Amino acid sequence: MTPKELFRLTLGVATASLISTSTFAAQTNVAVAANFTDAAKEIAAAFKQKTGHDAVLSFGSSGQFYTQITQDAPFQIMLSADDERPKKLISDGLGVPDSRFTYAIGKLVLWSRDPNLVKGEATLKSGAFSKLSICNPVAAPYGAAAVETMKSLKLYDTLQPKFVEGANITQAFQFVTTGNAELGFIALSQLTGNNGGSRWLVPQNLYKPIRQDAVLLKKGASNEAAVAFMAFLKGPEARAIIGKYGYAFDSTS
Protein backbone atom coordinates (compact mmCIF):
# COMPACT_ATOMS: atom_id res chain seq x y z
CA MET A 1 0.00 0.00 0.00
CA THR A 2 1.47 3.34 -0.99
CA PRO A 3 1.48 6.25 1.51
CA LYS A 4 -1.09 8.00 -0.66
CA GLU A 5 -3.47 5.06 -0.53
CA LEU A 6 -2.95 4.76 3.19
CA PHE A 7 -3.79 8.44 3.62
CA ARG A 8 -7.00 8.05 1.63
CA LEU A 9 -8.01 5.02 3.65
CA THR A 10 -7.40 6.85 6.93
CA LEU A 11 -9.40 9.79 5.69
CA GLY A 12 -12.25 7.48 4.66
CA VAL A 13 -12.38 5.76 8.03
CA ALA A 14 -12.23 9.07 9.88
CA THR A 15 -15.08 10.50 7.79
CA ALA A 16 -17.21 7.40 8.31
CA SER A 17 -16.80 7.54 12.08
CA LEU A 18 -17.63 11.25 12.10
CA ILE A 19 -20.86 10.62 10.24
CA SER A 20 -21.92 7.83 12.56
CA THR A 21 -21.44 9.94 15.69
CA SER A 22 -23.08 13.04 14.25
CA THR A 23 -26.61 11.66 14.76
CA PHE A 24 -28.41 12.65 17.95
CA ALA A 25 -28.82 9.16 19.34
CA ALA A 26 -27.13 8.42 22.64
CA GLN A 27 -26.16 5.08 24.06
CA THR A 28 -26.52 3.48 27.47
CA ASN A 29 -25.08 0.32 28.98
CA VAL A 30 -27.59 -1.78 30.88
CA ALA A 31 -26.80 -4.75 33.14
CA VAL A 32 -29.71 -7.18 32.85
CA ALA A 33 -30.47 -10.13 35.13
CA ALA A 34 -30.36 -13.26 32.96
CA ASN A 35 -34.03 -14.19 33.50
CA PHE A 36 -35.06 -10.94 31.80
CA THR A 37 -32.90 -11.54 28.69
CA ASP A 38 -35.58 -11.98 26.04
CA ALA A 39 -37.91 -9.33 27.39
CA ALA A 40 -35.03 -6.84 27.65
CA LYS A 41 -34.02 -7.44 24.04
CA GLU A 42 -37.55 -6.75 22.88
CA ILE A 43 -37.80 -3.65 25.08
CA ALA A 44 -34.46 -2.36 23.77
CA ALA A 45 -35.69 -2.76 20.19
CA ALA A 46 -38.92 -0.87 20.95
CA PHE A 47 -36.90 1.77 22.82
CA LYS A 48 -34.61 2.24 19.83
CA GLN A 49 -37.58 2.59 17.52
CA LYS A 50 -39.27 5.17 19.69
CA THR A 51 -36.33 7.29 20.86
CA GLY A 52 -33.46 6.46 18.51
CA HIS A 53 -31.27 5.71 21.54
CA ASP A 54 -29.32 2.49 21.86
CA ALA A 55 -29.55 0.38 24.98
CA VAL A 56 -26.53 -1.95 25.00
CA LEU A 57 -27.45 -4.98 27.09
CA SER A 58 -25.23 -7.30 29.13
CA PHE A 59 -26.67 -10.45 30.70
CA GLY A 60 -25.57 -12.26 33.84
CA SER A 61 -26.52 -13.06 37.41
CA SER A 62 -27.54 -10.22 39.71
CA GLY A 63 -24.72 -11.12 42.10
CA GLN A 64 -22.12 -10.97 39.36
CA PHE A 65 -23.34 -7.54 38.24
CA TYR A 66 -23.49 -6.21 41.78
CA THR A 67 -19.86 -7.21 42.30
CA GLN A 68 -18.80 -5.70 38.99
CA ILE A 69 -20.64 -2.43 39.63
CA THR A 70 -18.98 -2.05 43.03
CA GLN A 71 -15.71 -2.37 41.09
CA ASP A 72 -16.60 0.49 38.76
CA ALA A 73 -18.09 -1.46 35.84
CA PRO A 74 -19.30 0.88 33.06
CA PHE A 75 -23.01 0.19 33.55
CA GLN A 76 -25.51 3.00 33.79
CA ILE A 77 -28.59 1.00 34.69
CA MET A 78 -29.05 -2.27 36.50
CA LEU A 79 -32.13 -4.43 35.99
CA SER A 80 -31.73 -6.76 38.92
CA ALA A 81 -33.62 -9.97 39.64
CA ASP A 82 -34.19 -8.83 43.22
CA ASP A 83 -34.75 -5.67 45.24
CA GLU A 84 -31.88 -6.20 47.70
CA ARG A 85 -29.01 -5.42 45.37
CA PRO A 86 -30.52 -2.22 43.92
CA LYS A 87 -31.15 -1.07 47.51
CA LYS A 88 -27.56 -1.88 48.41
CA LEU A 89 -26.24 -0.04 45.34
CA ILE A 90 -28.08 3.07 46.51
CA SER A 91 -26.79 2.77 50.06
CA ASP A 92 -23.29 2.15 48.65
CA GLY A 93 -23.61 5.53 46.95
CA LEU A 94 -23.51 4.00 43.48
CA GLY A 95 -27.20 4.24 42.60
CA VAL A 96 -29.34 7.33 42.22
CA PRO A 97 -31.67 7.58 45.26
CA ASP A 98 -35.39 7.49 44.35
CA SER A 99 -34.65 6.00 40.93
CA ARG A 100 -35.39 2.46 42.14
CA PHE A 101 -38.68 0.85 41.13
CA THR A 102 -40.08 -2.65 40.59
CA TYR A 103 -40.26 -3.30 36.86
CA ALA A 104 -41.48 -6.88 37.12
CA ILE A 105 -42.39 -9.59 39.60
CA GLY A 106 -40.87 -12.89 38.59
CA LYS A 107 -42.53 -16.29 38.64
CA LEU A 108 -40.73 -19.49 39.48
CA VAL A 109 -41.52 -22.63 37.53
CA LEU A 110 -40.38 -26.24 37.72
CA TRP A 111 -39.83 -27.48 34.21
CA SER A 112 -38.78 -30.62 32.36
CA ARG A 113 -38.30 -31.40 28.67
CA ASP A 114 -40.10 -34.68 29.35
CA PRO A 115 -43.87 -34.08 28.89
CA ASN A 116 -44.75 -36.62 31.60
CA LEU A 117 -42.27 -35.83 34.35
CA VAL A 118 -43.48 -32.73 36.17
CA LYS A 119 -46.84 -33.15 37.87
CA GLY A 120 -46.73 -30.58 40.62
CA GLU A 121 -45.13 -30.86 44.04
CA ALA A 122 -45.72 -34.62 43.99
CA THR A 123 -42.86 -34.86 41.47
CA LEU A 124 -40.49 -33.25 43.94
CA LYS A 125 -41.71 -35.50 46.75
CA SER A 126 -41.27 -38.65 44.65
CA GLY A 127 -37.64 -37.72 43.95
CA ALA A 128 -37.80 -39.92 40.82
CA PHE A 129 -35.00 -38.12 38.99
CA SER A 130 -31.23 -37.96 39.28
CA LYS A 131 -30.43 -34.28 38.67
CA LEU A 132 -32.34 -31.14 39.58
CA SER A 133 -31.02 -27.94 38.06
CA ILE A 134 -31.12 -24.65 39.98
CA CYS A 135 -29.06 -21.51 39.76
CA ASN A 136 -26.60 -20.38 42.41
CA PRO A 137 -28.89 -19.43 45.33
CA VAL A 138 -26.49 -16.83 46.70
CA ALA A 139 -25.84 -15.03 43.42
CA ALA A 140 -29.21 -15.43 41.70
CA PRO A 141 -32.63 -14.69 43.26
CA TYR A 142 -34.40 -17.45 41.33
CA GLY A 143 -31.98 -19.90 42.90
CA ALA A 144 -32.86 -18.50 46.33
CA ALA A 145 -36.58 -18.83 45.52
CA ALA A 146 -36.06 -22.44 44.45
CA VAL A 147 -34.30 -23.23 47.72
CA GLU A 148 -37.04 -21.46 49.67
CA THR A 149 -39.70 -23.48 47.86
CA MET A 150 -38.04 -26.77 48.70
CA LYS A 151 -37.60 -25.67 52.31
CA SER A 152 -41.30 -24.74 52.52
CA LEU A 153 -42.12 -28.22 51.28
CA LYS A 154 -39.58 -29.69 53.74
CA LEU A 155 -37.83 -31.40 50.86
CA TYR A 156 -34.61 -29.42 50.80
CA ASP A 157 -32.45 -31.91 52.68
CA THR A 158 -33.59 -34.91 50.65
CA LEU A 159 -33.26 -33.15 47.29
CA GLN A 160 -30.02 -31.31 47.95
CA PRO A 161 -27.73 -34.17 46.81
CA LYS A 162 -29.43 -33.99 43.39
CA PHE A 163 -28.73 -30.31 42.79
CA VAL A 164 -26.68 -29.13 39.88
CA GLU A 165 -25.98 -25.43 39.93
CA GLY A 166 -25.81 -23.04 37.02
CA ALA A 167 -23.90 -19.79 37.45
CA ASN A 168 -27.07 -17.96 36.40
CA ILE A 169 -30.65 -18.82 35.40
CA THR A 170 -29.74 -19.12 31.70
CA GLN A 171 -27.28 -21.86 32.52
CA ALA A 172 -29.76 -23.61 34.83
CA PHE A 173 -32.23 -23.59 31.93
CA GLN A 174 -29.59 -24.83 29.49
CA PHE A 175 -28.82 -27.83 31.74
CA VAL A 176 -32.49 -28.83 31.40
CA THR A 177 -32.87 -28.05 27.67
CA THR A 178 -29.81 -30.16 26.84
CA GLY A 179 -31.35 -32.96 28.91
CA ASN A 180 -28.34 -33.21 31.20
CA ALA A 181 -30.67 -32.53 34.13
CA GLU A 182 -34.18 -33.99 33.92
CA LEU A 183 -35.82 -30.97 35.47
CA GLY A 184 -35.03 -27.64 36.99
CA PHE A 185 -36.30 -24.51 38.67
CA ILE A 186 -36.28 -21.71 36.13
CA ALA A 187 -38.06 -18.45 35.41
CA LEU A 188 -41.49 -18.60 33.76
CA SER A 189 -40.26 -15.94 31.32
CA GLN A 190 -37.79 -18.43 29.86
CA LEU A 191 -40.65 -20.62 28.66
CA THR A 192 -42.31 -17.85 26.65
CA GLY A 193 -43.26 -19.32 23.27
CA ASN A 194 -42.35 -22.81 24.44
CA ASN A 195 -45.28 -25.12 25.15
CA GLY A 196 -43.20 -28.29 25.25
CA GLY A 197 -42.28 -30.51 28.16
CA SER A 198 -44.09 -30.41 31.47
CA ARG A 199 -44.19 -27.64 34.05
CA TRP A 200 -45.42 -26.66 37.47
CA LEU A 201 -45.95 -23.01 38.20
CA VAL A 202 -44.79 -22.84 41.81
CA PRO A 203 -47.56 -21.36 44.02
CA GLN A 204 -46.66 -17.93 45.36
CA ASN A 205 -47.19 -18.99 49.01
CA LEU A 206 -44.12 -21.23 48.83
CA TYR A 207 -41.59 -18.45 48.19
CA LYS A 208 -41.21 -14.72 48.73
CA PRO A 209 -42.27 -12.69 45.67
CA ILE A 210 -39.32 -12.11 43.35
CA ARG A 211 -39.45 -8.33 43.14
CA GLN A 212 -37.18 -7.32 40.31
CA ASP A 213 -36.01 -3.76 40.73
CA ALA A 214 -34.37 -1.38 38.31
CA VAL A 215 -31.96 1.27 39.47
CA LEU A 216 -30.32 4.16 37.65
CA LEU A 217 -26.63 4.19 38.50
CA LYS A 218 -24.72 7.41 39.17
CA LYS A 219 -22.71 6.78 36.01
CA GLY A 220 -25.95 7.14 34.04
CA ALA A 221 -27.52 10.03 35.93
CA SER A 222 -26.52 12.58 33.28
CA ASN A 223 -26.82 10.26 30.30
CA GLU A 224 -29.84 11.15 28.20
CA ALA A 225 -30.33 7.59 26.93
CA ALA A 226 -30.12 6.08 30.42
CA VAL A 227 -32.70 8.45 31.86
CA ALA A 228 -34.96 7.87 28.85
CA PHE A 229 -34.63 4.10 29.22
CA MET A 230 -35.72 4.22 32.88
CA ALA A 231 -38.80 6.22 31.86
CA PHE A 232 -39.53 3.92 28.94
CA LEU A 233 -39.35 0.88 31.23
CA LYS A 234 -42.22 2.29 33.30
CA GLY A 235 -44.33 3.10 30.24
CA PRO A 236 -47.15 1.12 28.61
CA GLU A 237 -45.11 -0.29 25.69
CA ALA A 238 -42.52 -1.83 27.99
CA ARG A 239 -45.16 -3.11 30.40
CA ALA A 240 -47.02 -4.84 27.56
CA ILE A 241 -43.81 -6.67 26.65
CA ILE A 242 -43.02 -7.53 30.29
CA GLY A 243 -46.53 -8.90 30.79
CA LYS A 244 -46.23 -11.01 27.66
CA TYR A 245 -43.22 -12.76 29.17
CA GLY A 246 -45.22 -13.97 32.14
CA TYR A 247 -44.18 -11.41 34.76
CA ALA A 248 -46.62 -9.87 37.20
CA PHE A 249 -46.66 -6.23 38.31
CA ASP A 250 -46.57 -4.48 41.62
CA SER A 251 -50.10 -3.49 42.58
CA THR A 252 -48.78 -0.37 44.31
CA SER A 253 -46.82 0.97 41.33
Next chain:
Amino acid sequence: MKNLPPDIWIAIRLTIELAATATIILLIVATPIAWWLSRSRARWKEAVATVVALPLVLPPTVLGYYLLVLLGPSGPGGLVAGLWGERTLAFTFEGLVIGSVVYSMPFVVQPIRNAFDALGDRPLEVAATLRASPTRAFWTVAVPLARPGFLTGTVLGFAHTVGEFGIVLMIGGSIPGKTKVLSVAIYDYVETSQWHEASVLAAGMVVFAFAIILSMMLIDKRVARVGE
Protein backbone atom coordinates in the same frame (compact mmCIF):
# COMPACT_ATOMS: atom_id res chain seq x y z
CA MET B 1 -6.48 -14.74 59.26
CA LYS B 2 -10.07 -15.82 59.66
CA ASN B 3 -10.75 -19.53 59.46
CA LEU B 4 -11.52 -20.74 55.98
CA PRO B 5 -14.81 -22.55 55.46
CA PRO B 6 -14.50 -26.35 55.06
CA ASP B 7 -15.75 -26.26 51.48
CA ILE B 8 -12.45 -24.69 50.44
CA TRP B 9 -10.58 -27.79 51.59
CA ILE B 10 -13.09 -29.95 49.75
CA ALA B 11 -12.46 -27.93 46.59
CA ILE B 12 -8.67 -28.16 46.99
CA ARG B 13 -8.79 -31.91 47.47
CA LEU B 14 -11.10 -32.36 44.50
CA THR B 15 -8.88 -30.23 42.29
CA ILE B 16 -5.80 -32.28 43.15
CA GLU B 17 -7.68 -35.54 42.56
CA LEU B 18 -8.94 -34.32 39.20
CA ALA B 19 -5.54 -33.07 38.06
CA ALA B 20 -3.78 -36.27 39.21
CA THR B 21 -6.31 -38.56 37.50
CA ALA B 22 -6.24 -36.53 34.30
CA THR B 23 -2.42 -36.45 34.27
CA ILE B 24 -2.11 -40.22 34.61
CA ILE B 25 -4.58 -40.77 31.77
CA LEU B 26 -2.88 -38.08 29.71
CA LEU B 27 0.52 -39.77 30.03
CA ILE B 28 -0.97 -43.09 28.93
CA VAL B 29 -2.77 -41.56 25.94
CA ALA B 30 -0.23 -38.91 24.95
CA THR B 31 2.87 -41.11 24.87
CA PRO B 32 1.85 -43.29 21.87
CA ILE B 33 0.50 -40.21 20.06
CA ALA B 34 3.75 -38.32 20.63
CA TRP B 35 5.80 -41.33 19.53
CA TRP B 36 3.78 -41.75 16.36
CA LEU B 37 3.97 -38.03 15.57
CA SER B 38 7.71 -38.12 16.05
CA ARG B 39 8.45 -41.29 14.06
CA SER B 40 5.76 -41.57 11.40
CA ARG B 41 6.43 -40.46 7.85
CA ALA B 42 2.72 -40.24 7.05
CA ARG B 43 1.94 -37.07 5.16
CA TRP B 44 -1.15 -36.35 7.21
CA LYS B 45 0.58 -36.60 10.55
CA GLU B 46 0.73 -32.82 10.91
CA ALA B 47 -3.05 -32.79 10.47
CA VAL B 48 -3.28 -35.11 13.50
CA ALA B 49 -0.82 -32.91 15.40
CA THR B 50 -3.05 -29.95 14.58
CA VAL B 51 -6.15 -31.66 15.95
CA VAL B 52 -4.29 -32.45 19.17
CA ALA B 53 -3.20 -28.80 19.44
CA LEU B 54 -6.68 -27.32 18.80
CA PRO B 55 -7.50 -26.74 22.51
CA LEU B 56 -4.61 -24.25 22.60
CA VAL B 57 -6.59 -21.90 20.39
CA LEU B 58 -10.25 -22.82 20.83
CA PRO B 59 -12.14 -20.93 23.53
CA PRO B 60 -13.08 -23.23 26.42
CA THR B 61 -16.70 -22.40 25.63
CA VAL B 62 -16.42 -24.25 22.32
CA LEU B 63 -15.13 -27.38 24.05
CA GLY B 64 -17.64 -26.88 26.86
CA TYR B 65 -20.51 -26.68 24.43
CA TYR B 66 -19.50 -29.82 22.53
CA LEU B 67 -18.86 -31.72 25.75
CA LEU B 68 -22.23 -30.70 27.20
CA VAL B 69 -23.96 -32.12 24.14
CA LEU B 70 -21.72 -35.19 23.73
CA LEU B 71 -21.75 -36.17 27.41
CA GLY B 72 -25.49 -35.67 27.68
CA PRO B 73 -28.39 -38.10 27.27
CA SER B 74 -28.56 -37.63 23.48
CA GLY B 75 -24.81 -38.16 22.98
CA PRO B 76 -22.33 -41.01 23.48
CA GLY B 77 -21.77 -39.91 27.08
CA GLY B 78 -25.38 -40.74 27.87
CA LEU B 79 -24.91 -44.26 26.49
CA VAL B 80 -21.83 -44.82 28.63
CA ALA B 81 -23.55 -43.39 31.70
CA GLY B 82 -26.45 -45.75 31.01
CA LEU B 83 -24.14 -48.67 31.84
CA TRP B 84 -24.39 -47.75 35.51
CA GLY B 85 -27.93 -46.42 35.35
CA GLU B 86 -27.15 -42.71 35.00
CA ARG B 87 -28.35 -40.45 32.21
CA THR B 88 -25.41 -38.18 31.59
CA LEU B 89 -21.69 -37.85 32.17
CA ALA B 90 -22.04 -34.10 32.69
CA PHE B 91 -21.97 -33.05 36.36
CA THR B 92 -19.75 -36.02 37.22
CA PHE B 93 -16.11 -36.35 38.18
CA GLU B 94 -15.65 -38.70 35.20
CA GLY B 95 -17.06 -36.06 32.88
CA LEU B 96 -14.57 -33.52 34.17
CA VAL B 97 -11.74 -36.00 33.69
CA ILE B 98 -12.76 -36.44 30.03
CA GLY B 99 -12.92 -32.67 29.56
CA SER B 100 -9.55 -32.15 31.24
CA VAL B 101 -7.84 -34.81 29.15
CA VAL B 102 -9.02 -33.18 25.92
CA TYR B 103 -8.19 -29.70 27.15
CA SER B 104 -4.71 -30.46 28.48
CA MET B 105 -3.66 -32.90 25.75
CA PRO B 106 -1.44 -30.49 23.77
CA PHE B 107 0.49 -29.59 26.92
CA VAL B 108 1.50 -33.21 27.38
CA VAL B 109 1.89 -34.38 23.78
CA GLN B 110 4.07 -31.49 22.65
CA PRO B 111 6.96 -31.75 25.16
CA ILE B 112 7.08 -35.55 24.84
CA ARG B 113 7.09 -35.32 21.05
CA ASN B 114 9.86 -32.73 21.17
CA ALA B 115 11.91 -35.02 23.38
CA PHE B 116 11.40 -37.96 20.99
CA ASP B 117 12.30 -35.71 18.04
CA ALA B 118 15.50 -34.65 19.78
CA LEU B 119 16.62 -38.29 20.10
CA GLY B 120 17.15 -38.65 16.40
CA ASP B 121 17.37 -42.12 14.79
CA ARG B 122 20.78 -43.06 16.03
CA PRO B 123 20.14 -44.40 19.56
CA LEU B 124 17.37 -46.64 18.22
CA GLU B 125 19.52 -47.87 15.34
CA VAL B 126 22.25 -48.74 17.78
CA ALA B 127 19.70 -50.58 19.94
CA ALA B 128 18.53 -52.48 16.87
CA THR B 129 22.05 -53.59 15.99
CA LEU B 130 22.29 -54.90 19.54
CA ARG B 131 19.19 -56.95 18.71
CA ALA B 132 16.77 -55.06 20.87
CA SER B 133 13.20 -55.45 19.62
CA PRO B 134 11.43 -52.16 18.75
CA THR B 135 9.33 -52.44 21.93
CA ARG B 136 12.36 -53.08 24.07
CA ALA B 137 14.26 -50.23 22.42
CA PHE B 138 11.32 -47.95 23.09
CA TRP B 139 11.18 -48.73 26.81
CA THR B 140 14.88 -49.05 27.53
CA VAL B 141 16.29 -46.38 25.20
CA ALA B 142 13.69 -43.88 23.98
CA VAL B 143 11.71 -43.38 27.18
CA PRO B 144 14.69 -42.92 29.53
CA LEU B 145 16.34 -40.50 27.11
CA ALA B 146 13.10 -38.54 26.72
CA ARG B 147 12.69 -38.22 30.48
CA PRO B 148 12.85 -34.41 30.57
CA GLY B 149 9.99 -34.31 28.05
CA PHE B 150 7.89 -36.61 30.24
CA LEU B 151 8.66 -34.50 33.27
CA THR B 152 7.66 -31.29 31.52
CA GLY B 153 4.51 -32.90 30.11
CA THR B 154 3.50 -34.21 33.54
CA VAL B 155 3.98 -30.88 35.27
CA LEU B 156 2.24 -28.89 32.54
CA GLY B 157 -0.65 -31.36 32.22
CA PHE B 158 -1.24 -31.27 35.97
CA ALA B 159 -0.92 -27.50 36.25
CA HIS B 160 -3.09 -26.79 33.25
CA THR B 161 -5.84 -29.02 34.61
CA VAL B 162 -5.69 -27.18 37.93
CA GLY B 163 -6.09 -23.94 36.00
CA GLU B 164 -9.08 -25.11 33.98
CA PHE B 165 -12.22 -23.03 34.37
CA GLY B 166 -14.46 -22.49 31.36
CA ILE B 167 -15.16 -26.13 30.60
CA VAL B 168 -15.77 -27.03 34.23
CA LEU B 169 -18.17 -24.13 34.62
CA MET B 170 -20.11 -25.27 31.58
CA ILE B 171 -20.34 -29.01 32.28
CA GLY B 172 -19.77 -29.21 36.03
CA GLY B 173 -22.88 -27.87 37.72
CA SER B 174 -20.81 -26.71 40.72
CA ILE B 175 -21.44 -29.75 42.96
CA PRO B 176 -19.31 -29.61 46.13
CA GLY B 177 -16.92 -32.55 46.34
CA LYS B 178 -17.69 -33.70 42.80
CA THR B 179 -17.32 -30.91 40.30
CA LYS B 180 -16.78 -27.71 42.27
CA VAL B 181 -13.05 -27.28 41.70
CA LEU B 182 -10.90 -24.40 42.93
CA SER B 183 -11.34 -22.15 39.91
CA VAL B 184 -15.13 -22.44 40.12
CA ALA B 185 -15.05 -21.90 43.88
CA ILE B 186 -13.13 -18.66 43.35
CA TYR B 187 -15.66 -17.55 40.72
CA ASP B 188 -18.51 -18.28 43.14
CA TYR B 189 -16.85 -16.35 45.96
CA VAL B 190 -16.34 -13.33 43.72
CA GLU B 191 -19.91 -13.50 42.39
CA THR B 192 -21.26 -13.53 45.90
CA SER B 193 -18.88 -10.83 47.20
CA GLN B 194 -17.02 -13.13 49.62
CA TRP B 195 -13.79 -11.24 49.20
CA HIS B 196 -11.80 -12.85 52.01
CA GLU B 197 -12.20 -16.40 50.71
CA ALA B 198 -11.68 -15.27 47.11
CA SER B 199 -8.46 -13.45 47.90
CA VAL B 200 -6.97 -16.29 49.94
CA LEU B 201 -7.63 -18.80 47.17
CA ALA B 202 -6.52 -16.45 44.42
CA ALA B 203 -3.25 -15.71 46.20
CA GLY B 204 -2.73 -19.45 46.71
CA MET B 205 -3.15 -20.03 42.99
CA VAL B 206 -0.61 -17.33 42.17
CA VAL B 207 1.94 -18.96 44.47
CA PHE B 208 1.17 -22.37 42.95
CA ALA B 209 1.55 -21.09 39.38
CA PHE B 210 4.80 -19.32 40.28
CA ALA B 211 6.23 -22.48 41.80
CA ILE B 212 5.22 -24.55 38.77
CA ILE B 213 6.70 -22.22 36.19
CA LEU B 214 9.87 -21.66 38.19
CA SER B 215 10.39 -25.40 38.56
CA MET B 216 9.86 -25.83 34.81
CA MET B 217 12.54 -23.28 34.09
CA LEU B 218 14.96 -24.93 36.51
CA ILE B 219 14.33 -28.31 34.90
CA ASP B 220 15.01 -26.83 31.45
CA LYS B 221 18.22 -25.26 32.63
CA ARG B 222 19.45 -28.46 34.21
CA VAL B 223 18.62 -30.49 31.13
CA ALA B 224 20.51 -27.99 28.98
CA ARG B 225 23.55 -28.27 31.27
CA VAL B 226 23.47 -32.07 31.21
CA GLY B 227 23.34 -31.96 27.42
CA GLU B 228 26.53 -29.94 27.17
